Amino acid sequence: MLDVLPDIDRWHGAGLKVAVATVIRTVGSSPRPLGSKMAVSEAGGIAGSVSGGCIEGAVFEEAQSVLEDGRPKRLRYGISDEQAWAVGLTCGGEVEVLVERIGD
């Protein structure tokens, strides 16, 4: 959390809505530990990460609706070996993230 706090503060300071995605479950080898966070601002800013790069784009898309209606989401991603290879990862695991709007 501390790693993304400076960006969150900056966005809140600018009056922007912010959503945070947190890794809540991992299966198999995963690149980011439980509790890892990625913050997203309504202006399209991104800070931190929830994987080695394979699911950030998808989480960013999902975060848009959370930013809009404030309803949290629990998302589940399987990382196939093929996809993982494509982004240079050796993981073949599964990741779940919780996305919520913060600072309301």
Add this chain to the structure above:
Amino acid sequence: MGFESLRQSLLAGERVVAFTRADAELGARLLVWPDDGRSEGTLTDPDLDQAAAALTTTDPLPATGLREIAGAEVFVETFEPLPQLFIVGAVHVAIHLVHFARRLGFRTVVVDARSAFATAERFPHADELVVEWPADYLSRLPLHANTFCVFLTHDEKLDNPALQVVLEAGVRYVGALGSKRTHGKRVTALREAGLSAELIDRIHAPIGLDLGGRKPEEIALAIAAELVAVRNGSAASGR
């Protein structure tokens, strides 16, 4: 939910456990401060809140992850500030101890009233170097439960008042360098200052794991090893 309180606590170096519903009540959150039992928010069920709060009385605190609490699926997240190490005494051993401690993940601060010892030239690698009476400095700080204190001065005037401050503050670890005879004198002085035997007994003395070394760097390594043992709750810490 609860973000502002969590934010302030993290910046203040406090320990916080966040419980977040990951099931039908997705996002409902309870924050618990284990060091004073304070809480904020709710998991939408008082029984569940109580069961969650009960999990924060353990040492170490619960690991971060999903778990079932009273029939609900909850994401438990433990926030612990970076362990901080105060080294009282800018002596030779301290120079080596700063190297080891920083590499091992401690935020490391060196304190000594003697400006001849506490110089930036000797301690360019410390996170902070403070030239002040250790007791004055330490009594001004928020000493949290993840604070470690090592006393290396060999000087009662510097060590003892500061020892009293950190023992009464309830920090995680207190160790003091010195022979059995030195420590005996220290115990007598602290008792006369009104400290309970229970608090005095918390001092690790002789300091460090017994590695059989005599050189400053070997003593520093023995102390660093003891800090790690205590941090990890290992039996090697002797407690």
